[in-house]
Amino acid sequence: MDVGLSSAEFFYGTTLRIPGEFVLPDDFRPNLQIFLEEFREHMRSMKSVPVGHHGNKRAFLHKDLNSCSHVFVRVGPGKKSLERPYTGPHKVVMRTSDRVFGIEVNGSSRQVSVENLKPAYFLRNDIVNLATTNSKEKTATNVVPVQ
Structure with a gap:
């Protein structure tokens, strides 16, 4: 009504x-x-307002990435809850471009985007140990960049 x-x-x-x-x-x-x-x-x-580009994110690239000899590689999105987020350290074989690195993984060469890499830091004696024993994964608390 x-x-x-x-x-x-x-x-x-x-x-x-x-x-x-x-x-x-x-x-x-x-x-x-x-x-x-x-x-x-x-x-x-009235003037139109420029559109913001919220979807264009630039990946963070560490400054030592271009000069390091070893890198850590990020595990993909299928990582389990208690699994390590990075594997390595892996030896850098070549830098094919500023966006792609060639690294050695388990004896074979692999191309990886720099967005999935971070530089590995070692103590000076860890470099010798890594080269002689081919240990799987080592991390150090007191670190210096590898040149």
């Missing part, structure tokens, strides 16, 4: 007034043609 009243009229007991109705006389009738012309002119003068 429609009683012809808005919810504001039910709640407040009167119709709502917009701010222009507070200062304009009750018998004021705006000219719609002038309003439309001014509105169109205003809309033409």
